[in-house]
Amino acid sequence: MTTPVGRGPGRRRLRGGPGSVVPSAQIRTYYDRPVLKQPVWTWEIPAYFFTGGLAGASASLGSMARRGGHPLLARAARRIALGGVVVSPALLISDLGRPERFHHMLRVFRPTSPMSVGTWVLTVFGPAAGASAVLAELGWWPRLQRLAETVAGGLGPVMATYTAVLVADTAIPVWHEARHELPFVFAGSAAASAGAAATLLTPASESGPARRVAVTGALLELGAAEVMRVRLGEQGEPYRLADAGRWSRAATACTAAGTALIGLGGRRRRAAAVVGSALLLAGSVCQRWAVYRAGFISAADPKYTVGPQRRRIEERG
């Protein structure tokens, strides 16, 4: 990171060739072909970002709700988390090139791999969240249920944010350069979706904390996403282009509208709460899709790869 990868003798770059006559603003490429590979991930992955985040935040919400004396909210949150952990592995396995080898994920524990870390987290979180919900419904082994609930609740925030590390730990500029903001986008989005889902499944009388989680999460999501796009600068252009642009605008619109509806009318009007929640859920889905698709656009155009790297070299001198 300290010296250029390419160097001439005596650390002086030889720029007698084309290099010297090309203005630094001009980006040179190989037939405009991408330097990076497009991700091979299909729809299951952004869907999992949503379901995993939803399950994680819901588990935390459920745990806190029970402790805070909101049994109905706790039950709803547990059920939502259960739904999330049932769907999530199916999505992940379905996306594999060799689904029958899903268990190879547990072959190693590789701390350098967010996916490996996430897999192990999910391996603990999933059964915990599942057991917590099922035991609570059946009323069996309350101490074990509590333990499971606590474990799931504790891992919930990790579930909600590690996927941001997963996408940021790639070479795709729009993801990697957003590594400081993406976890907040994902955390906010997860919280918004969990709050919204719980609001939908809980009587208005008990859904206050859920609405507050939804609104706080949504504001965090909106704010973090905005900061991310601003800080990305030119690198954030994919969020304005093509389908990523559409997803991004839809995410902002849905989330903003949902926040407004819940925040302003959610307590008093069930309909506002319901519509607002639906909008937040949609916004959360759109946000993940916006991030997902922006990665493709960012990888496809070599200017996003070469331009900043070339500037980096020039700044180093």
Added chain:
Amino acid sequence: MTGYDDGQPRMGFFTDTSVCIGCKACEVACKEWNGVPENPFAWTGESYDNTSSLGANTWRHVAFIESGGQSTASTVQSASSVQSEDEDFRWLMSSDVCKHCTTAACLDVCPTGALFKTEFETVVVQEDVCNGCGYCVPACPYGVIDRRESDGRAWKCTLCYDRLKVGEEPACAKACPTDSINFGTLEAMTAMAADRLDVVVAAGRAGAQLYGDGPSGGVDGAGSVFLLLDDPEVYGLPPDPIAGSKHLPSLWGAAAAAAVTLAGAVAAAFVGGRR
């Protein structure tokens, strides 16, 4: 770190593009040895390059760059990228390959251990382990590794791991007619690269530079060193690649902060007690 204790030195490539004749023997020798399937037959018009880039089915890729020469008044498109009028026409060729990075992003993110460091400090995908999660694909800052559609697994250059195990050189290096592709200990390759750079610079070849040499940089040094005659991006190479995993602390730091924020937000929702 990687658990080998047999004193095997790190092995690598030195690709000297100043003597590459673009014959593509490396591409074919690689495919023949490793049983790599062909790409769809598609003529690109991009000079003589019809395999376009490294990928699951192309582990050695020869780039062809037509540059310089007289620019034409007309707006006719061509295989040549016209740079300036006073510059000599050049036809640059370069055989690209996996960089076998010291800090290999593909390996670092691989959750199954399919990608691993061998005793030669090369980076290899184990075909019996890979389950096609696809994480390595966007992780690679060079765009090398890819998932094979027909197969579902990720593939890339193994630096002929099986051959190295019996003391043979990789198929591409063996075939290369002009010794553009050299194979040996990374130490020897780096030294050879430095020597060749001196020669090429002394011969007045503009734009000559080494790529991937030395232990510094965003991947902590590559196991494939190149002598290029122009800037890396002209060959489709990233000029200053960084392995995402170099930023793991800040990545997890941000995630931890976000997770705490999330937990705090949830907890805060229950403070105050309004229903």
Added chain:
Amino acid sequence: MIRKLLPTWPVARQLTTADHLGRGRAAQSPQSAGLRARTADADKVVGSVCPYCAVGCGQQVFVRDGEVIAVEGDPDSPISRGKLCPKGSATHQLVTGPSREQRVRYRRPHASEWEELSLDEAMGMIADRVLATRRDTWQDLDEAGNPLRRTMGLASLGGATLDNEENYLIKKLWTALGAIQIENQARI
């Protein structure tokens, strides 16, 4: 059982060996550990010569169980020093690939498709046609009475891709037949 199986689990190896991060030896599969170049286990290595252009690069043909498993450049050759061009490198596909014809094909006059034919039958039919053509087109003398002893009804093209021994037999047999129109790529 578990004692036996546990060490095969890379996570266990991560804990018990120096490769704690699971990036190296701990992650290696038994298949990878036992990997060997297939050429190392060839039954025989046969010295050969590249069949494409006339540089004459040395080749090594690796054989196992009666099948060619690889063809590589011969490092001993002072001509090629082990190198091969893309075509030479594709020799294995040339000699074992699916494009190769393995059965005799026969097209009857005016027919629109190939038919099957046994090799023996084909050889017999060709021999009959050679003799009939020779008989029908034989020239003993030219107009001036000079001996010709030949047939102009038979012609042959090819030889530059063949072995010397094959060219020799063709030239010998054709000349004995009185067929003089023998040509090959050297003319072209």
Added chain:
Amino acid sequence: MAEAHPVGFQWVVEAQRRGATVIHVDPRFTRTSALADVHVPIRAGSDIAFLGGIVNHILSNERDFREYVVAYTNAATILRDDFVDTEDLDGLFSGWDPDTRSYDISSWQYAGMAAGSAAGNREIATSAAETTGAGGAKLEHGDPPERDETLQHPRCVYQVLKRHFSRYTPEVVEQVCGVPPELFARVADALCDNSGRERTGAFCYAVGWTQHSVGVQYIRTASIIQLLLGNIGRPGGGIMALRGHASIQGSTDIPTLYDLLPGYIPMPHAQAYGDFSDYVRRNAAPTGFWGHMSAYLVSLLKAWWGDAATADNDFCFDYLPRISGDHSTYQTLQDMLDGKVNGYFLFGENPAVGSANGRMHRLAMAKLDWLVVRDLVEIESATFWKDSPEIDTGELRTADIGTEVFLLPAAAHTEKDGTFTQTQRLLQWHHKAVEPKGDCRSDLWFTYHLGRLLRERLAGSDDPRDRPLLDLTWDYPTEGPHDEPSADAVLREINGHDADGSLVSGFAELRDDGSTSCGCWIYSGCYADGVNQTARRKPGHQQSWVAPEWGWAWPANRRILYNRASADPDGEPWSARKRYVWWDAAQGRWTGEDVPDFPAATPPDYEPAADAVAERALSGREPFIMQADGRGWLYVPSGLVDGPLPTHYEPHESPVANPLYAQQANPARELVDHPANAYNPSAGQPGAQRFPYVVTTYRLTEHHTAGGMSRFQAHLAELQPEMFCEVSPQLAAECGLEHRGWATIITSRTAIEARVLVTQRIAPLRVQGRTVHQVGLPWHWGGRGLVTGDSANDLFGLALDPNVHIQEVKAASCDIRPGRRPRGPALRRLVESYVEQGADT
């Protein structure tokens, strides 16, 4: 060279690393140019002018290696006084007969002798041009050619040469070739600077030089340069033919060619010779190694007819069929089209794609009674009856084609024993690795068993015409599951046996009394000492740089021909740096790095007696032992039918007028008058402007010849998956061609389509004040295989070099227009519209 012979090119790269200057002359900027120090874009078809310019540069600046030139070439030899040069006859040499379109070469001779050539046409004066071969000479004893070693005599070769080439100035080079004078000077100086005692320069060429109506003279011009610079017979010198097939050299040495017997012995000509003794008298040479020609011929006849060949019956010399004219492949093609050829064999060759005017070949094959195709894959020539382009145009209908076709799968080189002879005359044995599968068989198997069946069918015949077949030695041992004849036994027969049946050690042991047999005298010694010398594979790094123990080179394992010239007349190396073969006075022998290509014990000061014959008739200072006068020929008094000196003629089809003479093209070129072979009008003829562009063809690294060994392999097919044409941005703009779009290229034969690659690598040239555009076409595609496309060879007509009957496909004229070609009958209508308009305008 990097394009078509990449592995050979490693030596060029290595030479460059050691300081050599690499110059590449080619219409295109190729993979070779990419590494060359100098690239010279040249107009296709103008090389004689370019090389002639170098000759002029050498002579006018006296840059020749004078000592070598005087001692080893015929520079000092004085010519007859009735020789008249093209410079005085506006493009014709003396002796031209416009009625027969041929030369009487008698005026080209040396004063005082008539010399036969070491190769080429030796009986021009008395017979048709087809009695080729490597021949003898007519040097009458006691009557050596007159010489002037001061090189001042006005009729000495040196002065004739100087006058002949004096017009090839840098300005003329620019006018003809489009090469600017500065660039030309760089090449000429580099060549001269790198020649002499201490340094040598080499030429490498391929079919870019041979496939012209003046192809032989191209190479002749290079020979003149190399002889003047002293670069023949010396390490690092020479003229390297980079041949294109694994054993194309072998199939010339042991010729599957109509005009030769093994070892460059000419096929007997019906009219030119009478009986055996007449043939020998007129072909054997009193001087040089051709002096033993009768021994070579008798040994060949003994190898073929064994005990039946006796002195009483002239060793069955009468069994040999007689040729009576040009029976080369293109003549056969015309006869085939006229229905005169019934049966046709194709051995690993695909004329439907690989020969000029492919359409003519396909139409001709439809006239055959039967066709046998032996190949690895189902090539276009095997399926013309169902999918040739002429089926699409409606010219052929499958149901109308009566040709019976046998496609017999061939064995690959890994499935048979045998030798290839590579481009430096090196025989290399390849061992069988596996048995061929299915019906795949070697051509050895096919030929042997076909011969066996023929002999069985004729057994008992008393027809004299069957005697040659029945008396033929055809008893090769067979082995293996398929009764494969032993290639080893065949190679032993080629090597030759003495009277005891032991293998001879070389051609020096051959006799003309019938006591020895030998299938090919120049290959004699390949099985010396009972060892298959061709199978030697001693690692290169374990022997000297000459590597004499790898394979076996003909003749006598000599790696550089005429290497006596690497030493000065006294037998000392010209320089320590370039020492190769020298006289060791202590041992009384020639010695050195290589096997001396000279009688080993003949000292430098040897002078032949008046009655000496063969090699003993040459002095110890005459290295060119196959030549009648022992010297390298700057001027060729005999052996060529189109002139003793190279001179620039335009290609048969050229948009450019010959600026040197009124004579536009080679007057002696062979033309084929056939409706399927219409020609484009050339510059100066009406309609020439319809074909304003130069077109040339070439190979790509990724493919092999007509594609049978590459278009069918996925790993090669993907690398160059489509037929394309290369054009400059300027031509693209002029014609409206779009990069990556389609173009149709049209000649009087047909029109083909190709994808358009617009590239600066094929630059337009300024010639005679105008811009000449060139269109480049790879010729590998056809209608079958994994990747298909139109065949470039379909565009070309048959205009042949008169010496060797090779077609001109490296330079012709064409038109090019955007878009794909018409389908169906409309294709012929397009071509016909060009031909008609061409004739009218």
